[in-house]
Amino acid sequence: MKRHALTILLAGIFCIPLCTSATAATQESTEEEQEMQNLPQWLVDFSNLPENQRNKYIALFNQAKGAYHQSQWVNCISLLAQCEVILRGNPSIWNLRASCMLEQKYFKEAEAELKRVLEAAPDDAVTIMNIAQVYMATGRYADSIAINTRLREDLYLQHSDESLLYALDYRILLCHLLLGQKDKAQAIASTVSPVTDTPLYHYAKAAFALVEGNRSAAAHYIGVANRIFADNRAYIPFQRSLELSGLLDATAPQRHP
Numbered sequence: 727m728k729r730h731a732l733t734i735l736l737a738g739i740f741c742i743p744l745c746t747s748a749t750a751a752t753q754e755s756t757e758e759e760q761e762m763q764n765l766p767q768w769l770v771d772f773s774n775l776p777e778n779q780r781n782k783y784i785a786l787f788n789q790a791k792g793a794y795h796q797s798q799w800v801n802c803i804s805l806l807a808q809c810e811v812i813l814r815g816n817p818s819i820w821n822l823r824a825s826c827m828l829e830q831k832y833f834k835e836a837e838a839e840l841k842r843v844l845e846a847a848p849d850d851a852v853t854i855m856n857i858a859q860v861y862m863a864t865g866r867y868a869d870s871i872a873i874n875t876r877l878r879e880d881l882y883l884q885h886s887d888e889s890l891l892y893a894l895d896y897r898i899l900l901c902h903l904l905l906g907q908k909d910k911a912q913a914i915a916s917t918v919s920p921v922t923d924t925p926l927y928h929y930a931k932a933a934f935a936l937v938e939g940n941r942s943a944a945a946h947y948i949g950v951a952n953r954i955f956a957d958n959r960a961y962i963p964f965q966r967s968l969e970l971s972g973l974l975d976a977t978a979p980q981r982h983p
Contacts, residue, residue: 766846768815775813783812790822799826817846821853828856828970833864851877858897863970867901874898892924893963899930900971903937925951929964936973 765773772780790805803826806819824839837860843853854877861870878894895914902911915930928951935943948965955961968974 766815768813771815772813779812783809786812787819794822794826797829799829802826817843817850817853821850821856824853824856828859828863829966831863831970833860836860837864851881855894859967859970862897862901862904862967863972865904867905871898871901874901889924889960892918892926893967896926896929896964897967900933900967900973903933903973904971908934908937925955925961925964927951928954929961929968933968933971933973936968 772783775783786805786809790802790809793799793802793805803823806823809816809819820839820843824836824843827833827836827839837857840853840857840860843850844857847853854873858870858873858877861867861873874894874897878891878898881894882891895917899911899914902908902914911930911934915927915934918924918927918930920927928947932944932947932951935941935947948968951964952961
């Protein structure tokens, strides 16, 4: 029962492969015992839930993720609360709830949730990125730069996808601009061109235009990037970072459908 439950949870929610290649029954038993000893308590508790409760928990969590991706922040938080009626202690619940709060600009509440996650999973890249976003949104630009720079270096060494590295570059660029460090921001912008496969070039142009008070030029660059990357929606992390930076206001162009 425990192995079945953990296989569902780790593969279905966290997409972490679980090794089950032992050939002898005694070896399998030993591996299972070791797995259980190394698991966080909330996962052990999950494995001990009745099957119908485990299935309901997973279904609710997947619904919450779907609501988040559809920008239904309140519905997502409600579904996460239903998950916690069944089981508490899952850092992924806190992280997703923090993401909803960040989208709604409840920065203090989002930061509190993210710090809970970091206590349980200090190396979680998504949580670290979200913390840096909170810092940028609340004016702690130097702290945000430090976190994003360190994370970018780690992800670069891990050969992470370039799109993620470009998104981190943009967040660092925004913080430099907000600190009045245009030369450092320009140094980042100069690493890409209009033909580079990233929205960074046009969104950097938009950020510089906004700093200079040229909102029409900013709207132009944002519109171009959103049209170019409409199919894969690669512009969304850049637009969200720009929104959280405070450089945009109600007159800014709307998201591309």
